[in-house]
Amino acid sequence: MQAKLEPIGAAKTFVRTHFSNCQAALLAGSIVRGEATATSDLDIIIFDDTLVSSYRESFIESGWHIELFAHNLTSYRAFFEQDYRRAIPSLPTMVSEGIILKDSGVITDIKHEARALLDSGPEAWSDETIEMKRYFLTDALDDLIGCTNRAEGLFIAGTLATLVCEFILRTNRQWIGSSKWTYRALDRYDAQVAHELTDALERYYQTNDTEALIRFVDETLSPFGGRLFAGFSRGKPNGT
Structure with missing residues (x-):
């Protein structure tokens, strides 16, 4: 088995081997944040003006799983915009947090772009979007309340947790995430609320008691008019 180099050394070796002429390179991800686990990989962002377009590729080198995010000096902006629209700022966060591995003088401006986008927050939800959510x-919630199949209930509870996290964060103009980042985003915004939600989920998973989870969702919806079913409509032609 290949010996595992220390992370920055492994990242620099990767850049020298594959992108020796790139303008800039960053190491991002859990390693940089001090949150690495036994399964963490190296997230490496490359800025190379010879690339025609952005791409992503995976490697195993220097004992590490490596995720490469390759961009030229303008293509990254499309990903910044895409992340802004979906309110999941994956690339801007990596760029902002990233440790500089190489720089020919371009990375400061790119980092400033990333930081400005993160500081601005996502676009506010419209009243129509809030109603739909x-x-x-x-x-x-109705699915959970009426559920009599334990296996189905586990999946419904997971969906409900994701939806209610999104609702809390987006109605407060906060960035969201996916998978583990869903919880991390909520915990960063309001640790007490994140704790209450996880307690409610644990109670359901361990005892099949839905009371706390139902109450949590109802309390989340209450300032916006509570549950919504009757009167909801989308796509109906005017005058009908």
Whole structure:
């Protein structure tokens, strides 16, 4: 088995081997944040003006799983915009937090772009979007309340947790995430609320008691009019 180099050394070796002429390179991810686990990989961002377009590729080198995010000096902006629209700022966060491995003088401006986007927050939800999200939350909540199949209930509870996290964060103009980042985003915004939600989920998973989870969702929806079913409509032609 290949010996595992220390992370910065492994990252620099990767850059020298594959992108010796790039303008800039960053090491990002859990290693940089001090949150690495036994399964953490190296997230390496490359800025190379010879690339026609952005791409992503995976490697195993120097004893590490390596995720490469390759961009030229303008293509990254499309990903910044895409992340802004979906309110999941993956690339801007990596760029902002990233440790500089190489720089020919371009990375400061790119980092400033990333930081400015993160500081601005995502676009506020419209009233129409809030109404639609209330409906989806109500639908998932009704599914949980009426569920008699334990296996189905486990999946419904997971969906409900994701939806209610999104609702809390986006109605407060906060960035969201996916998978583990869903919880991390909520915990960063309001640790007490994150704790209450995880307690409610644990109670359901361990005892099949839905009371705390139902109450949590209802309290989340209450300032926005509560559950929504009757009267919800989308796509109906005017005058009908």
